[in-house]
Amino acid sequence: MSVFLVDSLAQSDPDSLNASANSLAEWELATIELFVHAAQLIGIPKSMGQIYGLLFCSEEPLPMDAIIERLAISKGSASQGLKTLRQIGAVQTVYQHGDRRDHYKAELGLRRLFSGFIANQMGPHLDNGVRRLEHIAELTGQLENEARDVAEERLKILRNWHNKTSKLLPLVQKIL
């Protein structure tokens, strides 16, 4: 009798386990891993991939406690990770009636995910690149003779690359 009760509370078949507050189904684990790998591919910390993955799987928005508990990560990581995910628009906060805690849900639209990522992670670097190009052009202008010819040819290549790549982003966004 008591054995049965303990069993049903602590651990039983995978389905009811899934319903309990602090464990992950296999498909969730696999999906979270998918996002962890994707995150690392684009240079985003593992913990952020985990958090996004968990929220992606969850039908209802989750409070931070649940994230911390289910992923077994620290409060600091969770807070930091959620902050950044919010900044790039990959998660949103949802206000749940009768609960003072913030609840978080994943953005599921690929286009939004992509443009948020670009705007916040790549964008600054690309702008920076433009400034650098201009600087190189200045330095090139100060050269003389053959040295200048070489430098100007390279500069032309860089400008060409910049043209092509800047046409790229709008197009990608159209497709996603």
Next chain:
Amino acid sequence: MSVFLVDSLAQSDPDSLNASANSLAEWELATIELFVHAAQLIGIPKSMGQIYGLLFCSEEPLPMDAIIERLAISKGSASQGLKTLRQIGAVQTVYQHGDRRDHYKAELGLRRLFSGFIANQMGPHLDNGVRRLEHIAELTGQLENEARDVAEERLKILRNWHNKTSKLLPLVQKIL
């Protein structure tokens, strides 16, 4: 004036600044830095960015000694970096008459650079992603009732994302 410019470009270590200033023109320094930043943006080590940048600037192919000396990097880094750059098709070896050393030159075609990078760095990860998706699908198939409904909806989203992104690469290659 020019001191200020060089200062702002080189990482404030006086020794490497001097060593670099002796053999590299300002526009080369600036261009190399551009590539270092671009490399870090796509998750490639700094030294590889430096090496590619140097070769990009140089009209003639350079032997490894020259690269080591001008960039003030170790033999190990140079060898490793060149090996990887060769693998992804970003540099090629050139045989110079009467010189036993390999000489290296940068690939200047954007399309080739891009597809080499994809094929070697991203490609494997993407394939991996497909396998992961299939695995998630299996696990989802084993579920029952509402749990299954949720999981299948998420799986549909993932498949949709995969469709869109796989249409992307060919298109990008056409534009570059």
Next chain:
DNA sequence: GCTCTTGTTCATTTTTTCTTGAACTAATCG
């Protein structure tokens, strides 16, 4: 054959990045 040059490999060290946990602020509830 021997030596000297060229280039690779890999264990160690250095640098960078990520995570943790505890101190702190804020603000809700009783």
Next chain:
DNA sequence: CGATTAGTTCAAGAAAAAATGAACAAGAGC
């Protein structure tokens, strides 16, 4: 109010990634 809970920040530790340099292989020139 004071106690409790939610959430942030940041210094310190842990983990991961990259650079170094010395030992090693391969082979050209003498």
